[in-house]
Every structure is written in C-alpha cells, then in structure tokens.
Amino acid sequence: MKDRIGLVLKILLIVCACLLIAALSLRWMHFADSFVFVTVEESSLNAITGWPLSMPESFRVFIDASEQTLILPERKSLFGVCLGVYYSATSQGVPFDERLIFSRTGRAALDLTAPASLVVPGIDGEDVELVNNLARVVSGKLRVSSTRRDGTVELEYGSRHITLKPGESWAELLVLEPGGPRAVSPDEWKEELETCFRLGYPATRLAIANRGLWPKSGVKAGMGDD
C-alpha cells in the first residue's frame, strides 16, 4: 500500500514537474521573440537638493518607444524573458535612480519606498547626498503580479490593483501635506502644484505605462561597450 502511495506521489510529482516545464516552455515559446515592456516613472518636485556639477544628462538605458528599441550599457540574455520593467526616478528633471528588470516568470517587484541615493563629492572630497528621500511621496511597493499572453499586465501598487492593457497607462500625483499624503485631481494639478511650490510641500508623480509587446531584436548593447 505504502509503495503504491509512494508511486502515485512520485507520478504526481513528475506530472506536476512536467506541467510546470510545459507551462514555462509554452510561455517562453509564446514570448520567444518579444516581451511586454512596462515603464515606471517616478518624478518628484523637490526630492533633490541641488543640481550636481557635470551632471550626466542621460540615463544609462536608452528607450525609443516609436522604434521599440532599447539600448543597454551591456548585453543581456533575453532567453525566456517575457517582461521588462524600466524604472526611473527624477526630481526637477535630474535623474537619480534607474533600474531595468527582465523577468522570465512575468512577475517583478519594485520597492519604491527603498531610499534612493545620488552622491557627489563635497569640498574635502567627502560624500554629499543630494536625494531627500522624505520628499518622495509614494504609496508603497509596486509589483507586477502577472503578465498575460496578450500583453496585459496586472500590477499591485500599495493597496491598489491596476490592470494595464498594451498602450494603456496610469498615473497618480501625490502631495504630502501636514495631514498626510493626498492624491491630486487631474483637473487641478497645475494649481495644486503651484501651492506645493509655494509652501514647499513634497509631491511625486508615479506614472506607469504598458508599452506593449516589444521585439527582442530591438534590445541592443551600445554606449560604453568597447
């Protein structure tokens, strides 16, 4: 009896493993030549305390959505990749953080609450931190919980659930007032932003865009490679 149960369990285990491999293989076959590309832009009003001298103007990753081209500093293996998430953080147009995640499972996580850093040398060569993390107003972590074959992505941001089909986008402008964070209405964003400027309240816009299925052939290495 025990042998039979053991045999059944073994068979079940093998079947499960086969199913998992089959599911992954199917996914990888489906995403053999393309992947879903999502951009996440965090832009703060006053999260940076000064413009660093000789500031690099550019991000390390170059993105051209019209040509669906992605140029990376170095080569990456895209075998099995079905999702790409590009995250950038700026304040007053000054970039201070950038990440690119390629996922083979269709899931990815970005901890937006983790402190960002941009260090420049001070007068005696000491490190000076330019990012004021308290002025970044975000709701929590951002997770891509699933990626569908049609390119739709499901996201969880804080306590919210967001579904974005290819070409769709979502954005939120949060202001940190003495009473706590508050989302700004799209109709009044200019006036509210003016108030934030005047009163020195931190504000952050988080914008997520599902850029659709991008060809893997459009991902190239460039820039600094020799």
Add this chain to the structure above:
Amino acid sequence: MVAVVSSLCILLNLASPLAASPRPAAPSGEHSAQRTIPSKPLVLIGEPSDNDGPSVWTRAGLVSRLEESGYRLGTTLFVHTPGEPYGDLDSGAHSLRKVLEQTVEDTGCGILDVAAYGVSGLVLRFGLETGIIRDGLVDNAIMLSTPQRGSFLADLLFQACTVVKHECMFEQETRYSRFSPLGDVSSVLDPAAISPRSTGDLPSSLGTGNFQWESEAWWVAKRAREIYEPLYSQYVQERFLSLPYVPADSPTQTFAGWIKQNRPLIWENCIAGGTRPPLGPSAETSDGPPQAGQDFTVAYYELLAMAVGRNQYVVRMASSGSLGQSLLAPSQGPGPGSLKDAIIHYGLKALLHYAKKALITVKAEVQRIIADRIVSSIGYLDGPESPFLRRLVKEEALVNLGTSAGQRFYRVPANYYLEQLNRMASSSAYTRKTRFVTVTGKVTNLLGLVWPQVGPNDLFCEVDSAVPPQGPRDVIRVFSGFLSPSYLNLLKDKQVQQTIVALLLEPDKTARFNAVQDMEEIAVSSWQPSYVAPVWDTAGDRVFNVSVSVPSLPEGWGCALWVEGYDGERWLPVSGWHRMLAGGAKAEVLLKHECYRVGLKLVRTGTVNPYTPGGKVESVFERELISKVRVSVDGFMGDEGPPLQGDWDGRESAEFQWGQGTWDQGALDKEDKGIQGPVQDVPGEEEDIPTVRVVYRSKHTTLWKPQETYHSYWEVDFGDGETVVIQGQPHLEVAHTFGPSGRYLVRAVSYDNHDNVLLEKSWHVATDEAPETREFSCSSVTPPEVYLELTGPLKWVTGKYALFSGKAAWRLPEGARVTAVDFDPGESFRVLWERSGEFTVLWGVRLTIEYELEDRVVRVKNTYVTQRQVDVFTPGITR
C-alpha cells in the same frame, strides 16, 4: 592584406631640379634600412608643471629608452618642461619657439624632431600652423595624447565653471531679497511668454574689440534667465509632473531634445543656425587665423545658457518663499497653546527658513571653491577664466537629445577658435614641411556610460579629437587596452616607446614602398602613407605612367594622391600636385624622373566621431582602415617635357561619367541562353569575391530591401497664421500676400516619402505699410533614375559555383552626386546551390547621394535591388 613591400631603388640624378644636394649612393631598399644614429636633435616637451622633480619623459622611462637608441642627453636629446602655464596658445607657441631656437643655436643643426605631450602638442601645432614656429624647422612633430580638436573633459570643466560662476552671481544678486523678512527671490519668468512660434531672438552682437568675460557672462545670463530657465520649468512640469500622463516616445529625452521637439524655431535659429561667434572682433572671412575673443559659437553659448538655466531653476526653487509664507504655512499637529510654545514654534520655523536661505550661499561658495581647486590642480591652467581652458573645449559638441533612435545626438560647432585653426590647417596640410605624428591611447569607454556622447577615448580626449587635420605624410598610431594606455600612462607603455623610437630612427618604415611593375594592388592605409614608384632599372629617357584606380570606399573616406620629390635630404610633397579621389575614381601621373614618387593615403572627408542612429558614438581613427588600390605602371621611352605630368581631371571625370548612364546598353540586351559563365568547383583563392551558399529557396543572396528617400510634400508656414501643404513639387515655388507693417518668419518644411523631415528653409519677411506679395522658392530631394543589371547564368547545377556580376547606372538631378556605392553581396559574387529547383538570385546596390540644395547638403541613402531567376539541376552520375 598588405601588399608586398618591395625595396625601391632610387638613383639620384644631380641634374634633377629637386635634387638640391647630392645624396649618398643609395643601395636597393635604402628607405627601409634602419638608421641607428640620430641625425637630428630631439626635443621632448612636457606639459607645464611647477614640479621640479624629474620630467614626465624621465619618469616614464622614455629618456633611457632613447639613450639606448643612440640619443645623448644634452647633445642630441633635450627635455623641456615649462614651469608656468602657457596662458594662451599664441603666448605658449612663442615660448616654445624660443626653446627650439635655443636648441638650434646649441646644436648648430637647422632641423629638429620634437615630441610634445598632452596640451603642449596643441601649442606646438598652433605655432607651426600659424607660422610662429618656422615651417621646416621641425621635421617630425610627434604629438602624444594631444587634444587637437578639444577635450571632452575640458568641455565638462568649462561648463561646470560657467554654471558655478552664474550660481554665485545669482546668489549675490538675490542675497538681500532672500534674507529680507518680507522679501523673496523673483519667480521664474512665465514660459507662456515663449510661444512655440518664438525664434528666441538673440541679443545683438556685442562686437567689442577686446574680449571681456563680462560680456560673455551677460550674454549667457540673459539667455538663461529669459529663455532657458522658463522653458526648463515648463519642461519639468509637462514632462515629469503633468496629469493626465501622456507617455513620451522616449522617457529618456533630455532638455535639449525637448527644446528641439517643442521649440523647433528656437533650435533652428539659435542652435542649428548659431555657427558664428557673437562676441569678439567681427570677422569678414572665415579663412583667416583664429582671433582671440572669437572663442565660441552662438550655439555653444546657447548650450551653456541651457545648463545655467537648468541650474538656476533648481536653485531658485530651493530658495523661493518669504519668511511670512514659512511662518504662516500650516504645520502638522495642533497649533501652539501658549506664548512660549508660539515663540518656540515660530522661532524654529524662522530658523529653518533662514537655514534654507543660507544653504544657497553655502552651496554656491562650496561649489566655487571646488571648481577653483580642480582648475588650480591642473598644471597648464592658471584659473577658471584662463583662455587656455577655452581653447581646450571641443571643436564640435555632440548634444545628447535622447529623443529617438534616429535623433539621439545633434552635432553643434562649439569652439570657433579651434575650428578656425583646424580649417586653416586643412588648407595647408599639403604644403607644410613638418610631418605630424599622432600617438594616442584608447581604453574601454566607461565614460560613455555616463556621457553617451563621448566616443572612444583615453580618459582625457577622444581618439578622433587627438588627430589633427591630416597631411599626406602624417602618421597615426592608436594603442588600445582595457584600462591602459590612458592619457596618464601613455608614455610608460613599451609599445608606445618602441613606436616613438621607430618613427624617429626609421622614418620610412612607416611608409610602404611598392616597386610596381605592370599592375598591382597595393594596400592604402588611413594611418600612414603608401608610396608607389616605378623601378628605374634602365638608364635613359624612360618615362612611367602611374595609373591609380581607387575602389569603392566606406562612406566619409577619400583617397589622397600626391607627388613627392626628393630635395637631397628628405622627401617632401610637390606643391600643387595633390588630389582627393573619391571611391571609384581614377587618376594618372607621368613620372619622368626618379626623384619623384606617388603617395597614397586614405583621408577622412566626413565628420569625425560619427554616430550610428540609436547606437554609440564611434571613432574613425581608432582602427587602421586599409583599402586595396589598383595601380598600374607603364614604362615607355620618354620625350622632352616637364619631369612630372598628370591627368587629374580627364580620367577622373570619365570614371564618374560611367556612373551617370553612359554604359554599353548592349549589355542590358544580352540574354543568357543556357549554362554559361565560369565553372569552378572551388573559387580561386586569389580572388576576393563573396560566396553565398544556398540550401533553401527562402535563402536570399541579399537581405537588403529596396528603399528610396525623396521629397513627398511641402508644409509651408507663412508666419501669419496661414499654413499650406503642397504635394510633390520638389522645386517649390509659392507666392503669398502678407499684411501691412509686419515681420514674418516663413518656414517651408520638406517631408520625405516616409513622412520624415528632409529639410527646412526659412525666410524673414518685413512688410511696409501696404500689403505685399512675396515669392519663395527652394528645392528638395528628387529621386535619381537608377538602372541595375545582374548578369549570370539562367540555368545551373548543384555543387558548382556560379558567378554573377552586377552593374549599376544612374542619372542624377542637378546638384546631386553619388559619394559612395555599396553592393551586397558584392559587385561580383558566387552562388553555390546545394539542391535543385527554381531559385531567385537577388543583388542589392546602395547609393549614398549628396544633394547640394542652396545653402545645405542633404545626404540620402537609397537601396535598389534586382533579381534573376535561375533553374538549378542536379547533374546525373554516369558510372
């Protein structure tokens, strides 16, 4: 790859007009023989330094290496390290001239070799180009890691110093209002005042006789305050903070890219059109020597103003707000309950307010001190306002737009002074007597990760920036490594040391001599000259006709051909006997005397540091480019006449005519009736013909797709609110009536057949009191007529190579010329089928065509493809 280097026998003819002094009897191969004893003194010049220790040459071990090679310190080898900064290029050149003249006096030798390191190389070349140092005094000028076209580091430093200077000015101007209890810094000017139709009117040129930095500072401050700071605030709001969010095509678009896209008229007027200097003495001609004060172009000042505007916006935002606003701002938690609490509460708020204001002062001061320290740590600079720092800014700046793959960078002329110097240098490159030797290093471009507009470099200047305008005899050497040799350790590199010694003691090893008889393909390089000379093996009146056929060359390259004569001591270019040949061109020279030879070298005719769309910035000099040039020498008994004759134009134009539709039409009518052409199992090794192996019918012999770019329609904006779209009409002629008393900017944009902008043209119109009708005309790109012919078998067998050859002819519209022709898989190619069936052989031709359209040149690349059906059989086997 390199043609066999044969020794050249040159017999000196004393009757030769060039042979000024007798030359020792030269055995065969004399030019490749090594001279072991230096015949000229060598002066080593380091960068200015106040360090009294051993020179950079000694520390690197090069002095000992040269001593091992026969040089004697103080007799034939001199080391000079300037103790003071040069100040400027001309003052530096005068001080170097004194050093060189002193060496001449000490040694009694009228000709010297000089090796100059870093910026001293630029000073030396400035002296040679401008005549401060006599032409002919220096035989070999070896310049190591020299920023001949400027350095990106100097560019970054100058920009940082400018930003700091303006931040300090801003801090001083706003100090009172920031600390006043009721005051506040003024807000950013309203960006709405700069409409999308604004051309960003430039201030009128100051035209001061003597350059003053205050004028420049005023210019930059005005542009930053009035144009770029307001636009930057709009950029930040629209691009980063607006709701609803509209995803940008390129999330990595820069401020400059945003301006180009959203304020095209400002870009066109101030950046694209800002090629002249706005300050300094007015220059009527662009051919003269560089003038102090004409430092930078308008475009570069605009870029500086952009950087200052961005910084000023951030600083203004950080320092805005009055004391009243800070005190009255709502705060978290309940308000103060007692007077004591209120004093503490509001006192803390006031302290915080003033701390924020004081931080602006501290930041500006700290940045100024840092910038001063960086500048003063560089031996050849005497301060942030040093003219020398200005001279080192790059001649051309690549602006990172980040807009799209096709518009990632934009090339802007920046350093007008250096540009003038190099323009002058280009025109005299074929007549100067000094040979310029460029030695530089290239390390892994880690800086390109941070600044993508920086091309391959040695951590100080880019490889292409280290190469001056090339003369025929000039030599380039680039040494690569992962981290070395960089600018700092170039001299320590053993290969570099060996190269310097070889260049000095075996100068002719750098040239390839070809004893050409009949016809030969010789390797022509972009790094060094190649020489062609007939073998003068018979005495008498023998004359040689040297015919040179240049193959198709990569885009942006030409082949320089010149004649050198021997003056009894050295070979020098013969004045007036030089020519630039494009790919496919042909030229002939008649040599009637053995003291002449023909030189060939690949020369860059396009821009340096080209960039691939969406990719990285490349270098054209980092690798040696070699092309095989067909040379034939026909000897015959000569007659009286000059010792040198050339047919520069006749043959060359005939070759170009071939490409304009004058081929044998009969070739098109030929029809292959069966298995024809050469049958080969294995192609001959001597032929460099590409081969395509075909298994499946889907295999294409070329992957090129037909593509043409030509004018499709015009969009004309008359500047008075009326816009028209005109389909077709590559030669636009349009009239419009303007209202009275107005100033209008008329803009015509030509779009191509892919809906991309081909060119833009603008006119300024000012009308008097009555309405006026004006006519405008301009031209755009008209497609050429191109005919392709692919010849080869119609029937073939498997397992054998079939030879196909193609021919292309074209008729171009007026003002257009073909600058490059590329073929895929090749002009001739072989196909090997591995199975039978019906196959299609495709052949592609890509023409690079330059259209000269009034004031600009538009370059397009068109691809044409033709095909030929072939029945392939499997041959039967008979036992």
